Amino acid sequence: MNKPLVSVEGLRIKFPSKRGAIAGVRDVSFTIEPGEIVCIVGESGSGKSVSAYALMQLTKFSGGWVAEGQLTLDGGSGDEIDLRAADEAQMRTIRGNEIGMIFQEPMTALNPSYTIGWQLAESLLHHRDMSREEAGVRSIELLKQVRIPEPERRLKQYPHELSGGMRQRIVIAMALACEPRLLIADEPTTALDVTVQAEILALIRKLRDETGAAVLLITHDMAVVAQMADRVVVMHDGLVAEEGPVEQVLTDPQDPYTQALLAAVPKLGDMAGKILPEPMETVDTTECNIDKPLQPGSRVLLDVKHLTKRFPIRGGWLSRTVANAHAVEDVTFHLLENETLSLVGESGSGKSVTGLCILRLERPDSGEITFDGQDLLALSDEEMRLARRDMQMIFQDPYGSLNPHMSLLEQVIEPLKNFGLEAGSALEDRAAELFDRVRLPRAFLRRHPSELSGGQRQRVAIARALAPSPKLIISDEAVSALDVSIQAEVLNLMMELQADMGISYLFIGHDMAVVERVSHRVAVMYLGRIVETATREQVFANPQHAYTKTLLAAVPTLDLARRAERWELATRPPPSPIHPVGHAPAPTHFERVAEGHFVLRSGVGPADEGEREP
Numbered sequence: 001m002n003k004p005l006v007s008v009e010g011l012r013i014k015f016p017s018k019r020g021a022i023a024g025v026r027d028v029s030f031t032i033e034p035g036e037i038v039c040i041v042g043e044s045g046s047g048k049s050v051s052a053y054a055l056m057q058l059t060k061f062s063g064g065w066v067a068e069g070q071l072t073l074d075g076g077s078g079d080e081i082d083l084r085a086a087d088e089a090q091m092r093t094i095r096g097n098e099i100g101m102i103f104q105e106p107m108t109a110l111n112p113s114y115t116i117g118w119q120l121a122e123s124l125l126h127h128r129d130m131s132r133e134e135a136g137v138r139s140i141e142l143l144k145q146v147r148i149p150e151p152e153r154r155l156k157q158y159p160h161e162l163s164g165g166m167r168q169r170i171v172i173a174m175a176l177a178c179e180p181r182l183l184i185a186d187e188p189t190t191a192l193d194v195t196v197q198a199e200i201l202a203l204i205r206k207l208r209d210e211t212g213a214a215v216l217l218i219t220h221d222m223a224v225v226a227q228m229a230d231r232v233v234v235m236h237d238g239l240v241a242e243e244g245p246v247e248q249v250l251t252d253p254q255d256p257y258t259q260a261l262l263a264a265v266p267k268l269g270d271m272a273g274k275i276l277p278e279p280m281e282t283v284d285t286t287e288c289n290i291d292k293p294l295q296p297g298s299r300v301l302l303d304v305k306h307l308t309k310r311f312p313i314r315g316g317w318l319s320r321t322v323a324n325a326h327a328v329e330d331v332t333f334h335l336l337e338n339e340t341l342s343l344v345g346e347s348g349s350g351k352s353v354t355g356l357c358i359l360r361l362e363r364p365d366s367g368e369i370t371f372d373g374q375d376l377l378a379l380s381d382e383e384m385r386l387a388r389r390d391m392q393m394i395f396q397d398p399y400g401s402l403n404p405h406m407s408l409l410e411q412v413i414e415p416l417k418n419f420g421l422e423a424g425s426a427l428e429d430r431a432a433e434l435f436d437r438v439r440l441p442r443a444f445l446r447r448h449p450s451e452l453s454g455g456q457r458q459r460v461a462i463a464r465a466l467a468p469s470p471k472l473i474i475s476d477e478a479v480s481a482l483d484v485s486i487q488a489e490v491l492n493l494m495m496e497l498q499a500d501m502g503i504s505y506l507f508i509g510h511d512m513a514v515v516e517r518v519s520h521r522v523a524v525m526y527l528g529r530i531v532e533t534a535t536r537e538q539v540f541a542n543p544q545h546a547y548t549k550t551l552l553a554a555v556p557t558l559d560l561a562r563r564a565e566r567w568e569l570a571t572r573p574p575p576s577p578i579h580p581v582g583h584a585p586a587p588t589h590f591e592r593v594a595e596g597h598f599v600l601r602s603g604v605g606p607a608d609e610g611e612r613e614p
Helices: 048-056 088-094 116-127 132-145 164-176 194-211 222-228 246-251 256-263 351-358 381-390 408-418 425-437 442-446 454-466 484-501 512-518 536-541 546-553 560-566
Strands: 006-015 022-032 037-042 065-074 080-082 099-102 182-186 214-219 231-236 239-245 300-315 320-336 340-345 366-371 391-394 472-476 504-509 521-526 529-535 578-580 590-594 597-600
Touching (some): 006 048, 022 037, 022 239, 037 222, 048 099, 048 182, 048 214, 099 164, 116 164, 132 164, 164 194, 182 194, 194 222, 214 222, 231 256, 239 246, 256 484, 300 351, 300 504, 320 351, 320 504, 320 529, 340 546, 351 366, 351 472, 351 504, 381 391, 391 454, 408 425, 408 442, 454 484, 484 504, 484 512, 504 512, 512 536, 521 536, 529 536
Parallel strands (some): 037 214, 037 231, 099 182, 182 214, 340 504, 340 521, 391 472
Antiparallel strands (some): 006 022, 006 065, 065 080, 231 239, 300 366, 521 529, 529 597, 590 597
């Protein structure tokens, strides 16, 4: 029998609290063989990330400590390294070089004060003794590996200049830089669309096949587990609920929790033949109280016409504009009352920028935005502030959107105080009610964001968006950081609110199975343009645009027979939205293929040969 690369035995990790030390992980054991892919799955807060962080002695930076257990790493020459007892100098050698780490939240993993090139080169200079020039060449190779367009230009940019998905790919490139023997990937594809997700997972597997590196993959996506894992460790409440080969765990789960977890996974095709969204199945007995169909209204709440947003790219000694990033290009769509319109597409396709332009958090270059009869682009700053009471946004990165210095109570009641909706003791009562609705303990109201897991932070962000009872919620990857059980509960909650209060959702997402479940209509974006828009049923049953077909084909499934398909790296070159100054985009023309179903046909001829607006 081969000697394990990593062995974890009887791991117990404690964290301080006002009530004394509490155990976040309670007696966890598993091994990782050389070249093996082990997936740890479980609910948010189950201890899966903390267990992996202990291997790199990272729990101490969040206040935790290993109270019991053994953590050993095969040193490569027959000796074993006691990771629990290693000093900081030895751990600096191990981190990055022997064990690479892909963190869950890219904005906190990247330093906002340094360029992407500097951060990529840091580990190469430290562990590989490269020159600056050699590190620069290797950095460009890494960015190409993770499908980042214009890699030479990206090296000079800062993290805030990139989309969430782009930042996640940068973090992956950093982890792969020194070709570690163990790669710990904590939700590595959470912020990525399905096409890039397939390529990143294939890249991780390719690295394993070429270098023999082992992979510890932490995820809440059971379809990713089906496509990647050799063995699965299911965690629940700080304990291992079930462990075994992937075939056994997925096809014949023994533990009731594992069975419920698999049942809650949304599957592409579940909504075939159904017109309206339906509640999702949850892990526990939580019921979705929807007593009427989620039928959209007839009045247009939001109307967007010819929206365009470009970001200048400066260069040279005088910092002149040398090119433009065409983030949003001639986008037109509408959203009805009580309707969910899903905006889907690759990272960098312009989905999030479109949402920011609607709220005027980014000022569009041209176009029209009408919300509830108001021309948003004509409003003053104060008028726009008041209009945002009815327009809220759930941001993609929960840690970046929450203030680390404020308690969760202060942050949830902030919109209520800002708009003068509640006062006194009613503020805390409303916050407690919101925490109940997003299934967070009321005791968490006194905590700070750093004391919560990624999924729990996202639920706080959702509670804050719900506080002023808005008419429109722009959900920017709001459930991407949540495990399947909490994801189902949050999506059901959003549907309940839609049924009760008539809320409209602009649902920005990349999980096509979730999009199929919650949407009335779908708009597919690619390189800043909407390329196809139709009802949910039309898009999933009869996709017309080539990119829509690619997007659906890349969706991971629980079908183990399709594993090999996912290991093939795509060969198409990464697209770039960057064009030189003066570039004239092709005109936007839509072809109507059915009632309510439009497909982009750019350059097909004059407007009377197609239909101008979808």
